[in-house]
Amino acid sequence: MKLLIKFVFLSLLALQARAELVIEITQGKQSAIPLAVVPFEWKGLKALPENVAQIVANDLGRSGYFNSLPKSEMLSLPNTEEEIFYRDWELLKQDYLVIGNIQDDKRGGYVINFKLVDVNTKTILMNQKLTGGASALRDIAHFMSDRIFAALTGVPGAFSTKLVYVTTNRERTQFNLSYADADGAREQNIFSSKQPIISPSWSADGKKIAYASFESGRSEIFIQEIATGKREKIASFKGSNSAPAFSPDGKKMAMVLSRSGNPDVYVMDLATRQLDRITKHYGIDTEPQWMPDGKSLIFTSSRIGKPQIYQVSLADRKPKRITFEGNYNARARVTPDGRKMVMVHRNGDRFHIATQNLKTGVLQILTTETQLDESPSVAPNGSMVVYAASVGDRSILAAVSLDGEVKFRLPSKYGDVREPAWSPLLK
Amino acid sequence: MQKRALVKTLGLTFGAVLMTACASNGDLAEGGETQPLDAAVEENVETKGVEGQAVAGEQVDAAASEAQAALMETTVFYFDFDNTTIKSDSKNALIAHSQYLAANSSARVVLEGHADERGTVEYNLALGERRALSVSRFLQANGTAASQIETVSFGEERPALMGHNDSSWSKNRRVEIKYQSK
Numbered sequence: 001m002k003l004l005i006k007f008v009f010l011s012l013l014a015l016q017a018r019a020e021l022v023i024e025i026t027q028g029k030q031s032a033i034p035l036a037v038v039p040f041e042w043k044g045l046k047a048l049p050e051n052v053a054q055i056v057a058n059d060l061g062r063s064g065y066f067n068s069l070p071k072s073e074m075l076s077l078p079n080t081e082e083e084i085f086y087r088d089w090e091l092l093k094q095d096y097l098v099i100g101n102i103q104d105d106k107r108g109g110y111v112i113n114f115k116l117v118d119v120n121t122k123t124i125l126m127n128q129k130l131t132g133g134a135s136a137l138r139d140i141a142h143f144m145s146d147r148i149f150a151a152l153t154g155v156p157g158a159f160s161t162k163l164v165y166v167t168t169n170r171e172r173t174q175f176n177l178s179y180a181d182a183d184g185a186r187e188q189n190i191f192s193s194k195q196p197i198i199s200p201s202w203s204a205d206g207k208k209i210a211y212a213s214f215e216s217g218r219s220e221i222f223i224q225e226i227a228t229g230k231r232e233k234i235a236s237f238k239g240s241n242s243a244p245a246f247s248p249d250g251k252k253m254a255m256v257l258s259r260s261g262n263p264d265v266y267v268m269d270l271a272t273r274q275l276d277r278i279t280k281h282y283g284i285d286t287e288p289q290w291m292p293d294g295k296s297l298i299f300t301s302s303r304i305g306k307p308q309i310y311q312v313s314l315a316d317r318k319p320k321r322i323t324f325e326g327n328y329n330a331r332a333r334v335t336p337d338g339r340k341m342v343m344v345h346r347n348g349d350r351f352h353i354a355t356q357n358l359k360t361g362v363l364q365i366l367t368t369e370t371q372l373d374e375s376p377s378v379a380p381n382g383s384m385v386v387y388a389a390s391v392g393d394r395s396i397l398a399a400v401s402l403d404g405e406v407k408f409r410l411p412s413k414y415g416d417v418r419e420p421a422w423s424p425l426l427k
Numbered sequence: 428m429q430k431r432a433l434v435k436t437l438g439l440t441f442g443a444v445l446m447t448a449c450a451s452n453g454d455l456a457e458g459g460e461t462q463p464l465d466a467a468v469e470e471n472v473e474t475k476g477v478e479g480q481a482v483a484g485e486q487v488d489a490a491a492s493e494a495q496a497a498l499m500e501t502t503v504f505y506f507d508f509d510n511t512t513i514k515s516d517s518k519n520a521l522i523a524h525s526q527y528l529a530a531n532s533s534a535r536v537v538l539e540g541h542a543d544e545r546g547t548v549e550y551n552l553a554l555g556e557r558r559a560l561s562v563s564r565f566l567q568a569n570g571t572a573a574s575q576i577e578t579v580s581f582g583e584e585r586p587a588l589m590g591h592n593d594s595s596w597s598k599n600r601r602v603e604i605k606y607q608s609k
Binding site for chain 2: 170199243258263300302306375419
């Protein structure tokens with residue numbers, strides 16, 4: 001089923017050259033729930049800077065769990081419970097309805113009252129009041145989407161989360177580390193360089209980003225505070241310094257250093273800067289990632305000749321191979337519940353995103369339409385994986401649900417977009 | 428007298444070596460410039476013999492350094508996918524670079540390792556590094572001092588060609604030798 005709905009998010013401040021990501025849903029769930037978000041009532045004199053109902057409809061539609069009814073197909077536009085003619089929505093085969101109104105809070109901000117209505121039982125499932133400042137309408141909308149998504153699916157919503165990713169021009173002479181809403185809106189560059197930037201990764205509290213920058217001529221690891229932009233170089237040993245991964249408690253960082261002449265996995269205590277070498281092998285050991293309990297790491301190793309995923313417990317330090325299908329499995333990322341991992345898997349001569357159940361070992365390829373898939377990063381609610389892929393001659397971001405049913409793309413208007421990292425749930 | 432005798436002996440020895448070289452090497456004999464040397468050796472053993480040695484030495488060196496220079500024009504070395512083994516057709520040029528570096532101890536090189544875009548960013552960074560290290564080990568095995576070599580990897584970040592096909596990829600899996608000083 002191809003929906004091919006295009007939602008264009010135009011940035012308000014188009015002063016800087018931006019990637020301007022545009023969401024295209026390429027595949028939704030077969031079982032997507034029909035839902036209508038009715039435009040909210042607003043009696044103010046000035047037009048609102050954001051269309052809240054549209055943002056919510058887009059969020060829920062993009063998740064693949066819902067089919068949002070376009071406004072043009074609605075038979076009535078109720079704002080209150082009394083205005084609902086249930087027959088209209090039954091006729092349109094809608095299961096749920098979201099209605100509400102937006103009011104000026106007299107202090108420059110807004111008050112939004114909204115209700116989630118079950119059309120079949122004619123009951124109010126949720127009745128909430130949300131408030132926010134003048135510039136917070138988009139945040140309020142994403143927050144509302146999170147609440148509705150959680151109420152109807154049982155899974156926390158991840159619409160209020162952020163993405164960081166690297167954008168480059170075609171000539172590879174300009175590299176930007178960009179920060180945007182999970183739907184690609186409100187993009188800002190938080191670091192720019194003439195040299196490559198790779199491997200951005202978030203701290204568990206969502207306040208910092210670590211990445212490798214080649215600004216000195218070789219890769220070194222930096223930590224940057226998102227709110228202040230303050231950055232600190234934390235690894236610049238001889239050779240390459242790369243693949244940073246904050247531990248779940250934020251006290252340590254796994255990284256790859258080639259200071260001993262070969263890429264190996266180390267763990268740095270961030271307070272003391274003391275290094276603990278985890279792997280010692282003449283093959284490539286890289287792309288470390290913490291298991292959610294912080295007691296072991298998974299990483300990519302070429303110790304048998306071709307890259308495969310290994311797990312090493314910090315207690316016994318004995319790497320154990322965990323992927324056996326195919327001759328190229330790399331860059332694994334674990335779902336928040338620790339049950340599955342996603343990784344880059346070579347199938348024939350194509351590179352795709354695959355998921356593997358960590359208990360059963362069963363592997364499933366999630367992507368087929370895109371090519372040269374790399375850099376998978378899992379949404380903090382475990383629902384989707386965002387990754388970089390090649391489409392035409394461009395590198396774009398795309399996303400797929402963990403069950404492979406939902407797919408969307410975030411192609412940019414300019415240059416190549418690579419190395420996405422999905423934030424944790426932000427408080 | 429002792430000195431003269433030594434020079435004479437040397438002259439004769441070099442003459443003989445040269446003649447042997449001429450006899451066994453058609454290229455040198457065809458140059459035709461070895462002939463006056465033979466004559467010089469015969470006519471004025473003491474002085475010309477030494478001169479002859481110098482001239483002959485230059486000839487041989489010039490040819491060798493020309494060949495070395497030609498080989499050293501190759502500064503990019505290619506690799507197979509997910510492979511860090513130096514290809515056999517890269518070896519002559521790498522030997523020429525290592526001999527030059529061995530003979531010029533102040534010369535410094537940076538070996539830049541690269542990978543094609545297939546596979547993951549960090550694995551490719553490591554692959555580029557190991558390719559650079561392969562070349563470094565090869566240069567060292569052929570006489571270059573470790574202190575003359577620096578290695579750096581750019582992984583898949585700096586492709587030589589931007590295409591997304593085999594012909595571009597084969598040119599992107601590479602190590603570039605960059606002289607910092609010659």
